[in-house]
Amino acid sequence: MTTILVVDDESTLRETLAFNLGRDDFTVVTAADGSEALAVFRSENPDLVLLDVMLPKLSGTEVCREIRKNSAVPIIMLSAKDSEIDKVVGLEIGADDYITKPYSYRELLARVRALLRRSVTVAIEDDVDLEAMTVGEVVLDPTSHVVTVAGNEIPMPLREFELLEFLMENAGRVLTRTQIFDRIWGAGYIGDSKTLDVHIKRLRSKIEPVPSQPRMLVTVRGLGYKFVAE
Template structure:
């Protein structure tokens, strides 16, 4: 699935900066998500898989430097460190932990947007799902091969159309986690999908017919009433 607009994650605890950045970036054609502390930044990174991160160094709960280190363990997403400080040592530390660029407050919005576009041009777009960096994903009786676009269930290859494959890939990359209907639709059909949400239920039903021993009593893809769906890790 190709996004129509790039997503920027703003990790910033000052509301005034969040408001200005959100308005400015949206005006420039970006989608924007905001996190007010380091822990939330990591959660939103996993949830939204942004195309670039504006990461304040001084965040509550977990510093921007620590957030950058953790993200760099498994992602090359462009990261621009933002700080109220401008000393050389801060810049060096930020770049050493994996940041792509570094700006100091106060900054001009036009300059920041230019830097965002520059780091995105230098860095290849990452897949929407973190699992696409691996060739195969295995959970329980299911093996999903992203390079071959192939699914095996209990050792047998099953034919899975593109949307069902993307849906299964999102579920299997989050084993044991409840994924809301909104999260699934945004990831698989895109944030601007305006069709019938029952489409998701139809695709879930079709997937169950291929991965469940008894589709009428699902044990693999379960429904969490009022929330969404979960791929079970133990059965």
């Protein structure tokens, strides 16, 4: 059974969310602060994390950073903050999605299931011996889930890895924003469109020699993005 870690210092919200997820056949473990969240994460190895931003002892952003040092588990940030900068920060530190409170449980459940479906797909692909892709100095191995740039291994969470893989599969072709959202986030994605831009920015910071002047992962104005096959 799929295990979800719910982290929130508001007991009513935490318990209600845990109850609803349990009713939808998920195993739920909880934590009320950042330190406890990391301890529970390490002991329970959950399949997905629902992580509040404002937490005692250790903030949600710090928890996310710590998890991302060793794990690509899907993370959805939950926050009462609705500004664009807060969403961008949440995504830039490694979160896969960001939901603003108050939210509908139906919307949250849809995003949880979408992320878990993507994780299962990657797990299935990992059991198949797929050939590594090489474009310029970037090498992506779908089987081992490893990316190297100029021979150096670059850690990547699930969303970034999938996005880079999709772009490299279509090297030299323009991929529209709609095509990318449908493939990586699922058709009918209802989250913030800035999510894609932030993930592109993170990818550039990892694979481009000069991220502010991209030569591999380029923007095609008015359409989308293209991975340039040098």
